[in-house]
Amino acid sequence: xxxxxxxxxxxxxxxxxxxxxxxxxxxxxxxxxxxxxxxxxxxxxxxxxxxxxxxxxxxxxxxxxxxxxxxxxxxxxxxxxxxxxxxxxxxxxxxxxxxxxxxxxxxxxxxxxxxxxxxxxxxxxxxxxxxxxxxxxxxxxxxxxxxxxxxxxxxxxxxxxxxxxxxxxxxxxxxxxxxxxxxxxxxxxxxxxxxxxxxxxxxxxxxxxxxxxxxxxxxxxxxxxxxxxxxxxxxxxxxxxxxxxxxxxxxxxxxxxxxxxxxxxxxxxxxxxxxxxxxxxxxxxxxxxxxxxxxxxxxxxxxxxxxxxxxxxxxxxxxxxxxxxxxxxxxx
Amino acid sequence: xxxxxxxxxxxxxxxxxxxxxxxxxxxxxxxxxxxxxxxxxxxxxxxxxxxxxxxxxxxxxxxxxxxxxxxxxxxxxxxxxxxxxxxxxxxxxxxxxxxxxxxxxxxxxxxxxxxxxxxxxxxxxxxxxxxxxxxxxxxxxxxxxxxxxxxxxxxxxxxxxxxxxxxxxxxxxxxxxxxxxxxxxxxxxxxxxxxxxxxxxxxxxxxxxxxxxxxxxxxxxxxxxxxxxxxxxxxxxxxxxxxxxxxxxxxxxxxxxxxxxxxxxxxxxxxxxxxxxxxxxxxxxxxxxxxxxxxxxxxxxxxxxxxxxxxxxxxxxxxxxxxxxxxxxxxx
Numbered sequence: 001x002x003x004x005x006x007x008x009x010x011x012x013x014x015x016x017x018x019x020x021x022x023x024x025x026x027x028x029x030x031x032x033x034x035x036x037x038x039x040x041x042x043x044x045x046x047x048x049x050x051x052x053x054x055x056x057x058x059x060x061x062x063x064x065x066x067x068x069x070x071x072x073x074x075x076x077x078x079x080x081x082x083x084x085x086x087x088x089x090x091x092x093x094x095x096x097x098x099x100x101x102x103x104x105x106x107x108x109x110x111x112x113x114x115x116x117x118x119x120x121x122x123x124x125x126x127x128x129x130x131x132x133x134x135x136x137x138x139x140x141x142x143x144x145x146x147x148x149x150x151x152x153x154x155x156x157x158x159x160x161x162x163x164x165x166x167x168x169x170x171x172x173x174x175x176x177x178x179x180x181x182x183x184x185x186x187x188x189x190x191x192x193x194x195x196x197x198x199x200x201x202x203x204x205x206x207x208x209x210x211x212x213x214x215x216x217x218x219x220x221x222x223x224x225x226x227x228x229x230x231x232x233x234x235x236x237x238x239x240x241x242x243x244x245x246x247x248x249x250x251x252x253x254x255x256x257x258x259x260x261x262x263x264x265x266x267x268x269x270x271x272x273x274x275x276x277x278x279x280x281x282x283x284x285x286x287x288x289x290x291x292x293x294x295x296x297x298x299x300x301x302x303x304x305x306x307x308x309x310x311x312x313x314x315x316x317x318x319x320x321x322x323x324x325x326x327x328x329x330x331x332x
Numbered sequence: 333x334x335x336x337x338x339x340x341x342x343x344x345x346x347x348x349x350x351x352x353x354x355x356x357x358x359x360x361x362x363x364x365x366x367x368x369x370x371x372x373x374x375x376x377x378x379x380x381x382x383x384x385x386x387x388x389x390x391x392x393x394x395x396x397x398x399x400x401x402x403x404x405x406x407x408x409x410x411x412x413x414x415x416x417x418x419x420x421x422x423x424x425x426x427x428x429x430x431x432x433x434x435x436x437x438x439x440x441x442x443x444x445x446x447x448x449x450x451x452x453x454x455x456x457x458x459x460x461x462x463x464x465x466x467x468x469x470x471x472x473x474x475x476x477x478x479x480x481x482x483x484x485x486x487x488x489x490x491x492x493x494x495x496x497x498x499x500x501x502x503x504x505x506x507x508x509x510x511x512x513x514x515x516x517x518x519x520x521x522x523x524x525x526x527x528x529x530x531x532x533x534x535x536x537x538x539x540x541x542x543x544x545x546x547x548x549x550x551x552x553x554x555x556x557x558x559x560x561x562x563x564x565x566x567x568x569x570x571x572x573x574x575x576x577x578x579x580x581x582x583x584x585x586x587x588x589x590x591x592x593x594x595x596x597x598x599x600x601x602x603x604x605x606x607x608x609x610x611x612x613x614x615x616x617x618x619x620x621x622x623x624x625x626x627x628x629x630x631x632x633x634x635x636x637x638x639x640x641x642x643x644x645x646x647x648x649x650x651x652x653x654x655x656x657x658x659x660x661x662x663x664x
Contacts, residue, residue, distance in 0.1 A: 113440060
């Protein structure tokens with residue numbers, strides 16, 4: 001084992017990690033990685049969909065995980081679930097920019113109120129555990145064709161992005177006022193296995209892949225020329241793992257992306273080509289999507305690389321091929 | 333009547349202005365100004381404290397005002413109250429930076445959820461009325477000894493400041509996505525008549541004045557050397573009136589302050605001197621105040637002056653003297 005991997009195992013061995021929203025896309029990828037590192041895992045999730053539970057069984061492969069059905073907006077629950085936790089990976093929330101404008105109040109309650117409740121439970125603790133919070137590139141809003149660093153002034157176009165930004169500020173304020181340690185990871189566009197098919201309103205590559213392997217039609221809005229920064233979920237998992245224990249990460253806001261940009265059209269073409277099924281159509285922008293559309297985006301990932309040595313390692317073509325194969329198996 | 337005043341009257345004559353939170357400090361100053369301009373006023377307020385009601389009677393001086401007890405978080409209510417409104421001045425909310433960290437969840441519900449509810453009621457309207465929203469200099473956080481322009485990156489230290497910032501973003505997003513017109517006014521430290529004595533946790537000059545005229549002790553934290561930008565509420569009222577109808581204000585975020593800075597100590601000394609009663613003591617910073625303290629602050633007010641011709645006109649010494657006299661009468 002190399003020294004870095006050994007240091008990492010020391011950080012997790014026998015320690016309890018609370019993963020909120022752990023039955024979601026990021027959680028189902030993270031949990032086995034934590035178990036591999038020797039951590040104990042307590043997983044809290046609002047819903048318990050049968051497919052998610054069967055995927056959890058698959059990824060844990062017989063290793064024990066404490067699974068609790070609950071909502072981080074529940075004050076008594078959060079107090080109990082934090083008991084003994086050395087780290088919290090706070091994945092709870094509802095994704096989706098377009099949806100957030102359709103259900104504004106609900107997005108606010110789910111994506112703000114619960115997080116504040118968690119922080120209020122952390123603040124009286126004498127030595128609160130570190131919280132790793134995956135935020136989103138959607139906090140930036142419209143940025144154009146320049147690599148976006150963490151210092152870029154945030155101007156989200158969607159309530160989803162805004163509520164992520166508000167929670168980022170909560171962490172900054174609760175660290176400053178109450179010493180709650182945190183790491184914010186601004187994830188670009190993640191893709192990879194274990195996204196529930198019923199959650200297709202976000203995660204565009206995964207949606208395209210599911211559509212292609214069903215032999216369906218991938219719909220591109222306005223030609224699909226918008227550029228995005230795609231990152232494989234295994235790379236995101238690696239970033240979360242670094243953020244959990246690396247001292248240098250504490251108190252930081254870090255972009256997690258590849259730094260490369262690809263048009264949605266080129267991605268769709270690669271998917272259809274690689275899958276050997278599905279077709280592509282182009283339609284004009286629907287109004288509700290146009291409202292929250294940010295145009296081109298790719299991040300500047302140098303901060304996290306310089307600070308933690310993390311960078312995205314999975315090359316896009318290989319990542320797409322792997323993801324297609326995984327969903328063919330997972331959704332059989 | 334000068335041409336500007338005449339234009340202003342045309343903007344209000346016979347038109348209905350909905351003032352939410354209208355029984356508060358800003359509202360009780362604004363309502364008579366709106367009536368003077370010929371507007372009809374519909375006032376909605378969560379509470380109905382006897383002193384506020386008697387002050388409303390005093391400022392309206394027999395002129396009719398539609399007074400409704402209600403909460404902007406009430407979806408049905410907001411729909412009804414918006415009926416016929418040409419402008420909304422949205423003063424609802426709970427002030428106080430220190431208090432916001434003591435009651436985090438409550439601050440979020442009062443200072444975010446209600447505003448989102450109001451915006452959700454505005455968004456389906458074919459021609460939504462303009463909303464004027466007084467935000468706060470507390471969105472900026474720690475800025476130091478430079479005049480702070482609107483472009484300064486906001487980093488609030490308190491949940492109160494953060495929730496104001498979140499609501500500012502709501503307005504930006506709802507304008508962009510649904511065409512709801514708005515004006516955000518970032519008010520520095522307002523003072524003047526008609527702040528309820530039981531609301532003394534904010535509005536430091538008013539608190540000092542009330543203490544001095546009661547013959548009590550004004551407490552300065554850490555010597556009272558922090559600089560602040562104080563603005564008389566009559567000037568703020570004038571800015572709100574401009575923001576209600578001036579076309580150039582729409583979609584803008586504007587500082588509303590004097591641009592001058594004074595130490596809290598010098599203010600306290602002037603108050604005790606001018607009142608002829610009260611005394612001053614200095615104590616170390618209490619922990620909960622230190623957490624949200626921003627240090628020195630004064631704003632750069634050039635944007636609103638260049639755009640709308642507004643600037644603070646009431647000189648501080650005269651403003652303090654007047655405010656002392658008014659509270660002597662109001663709290664008799």
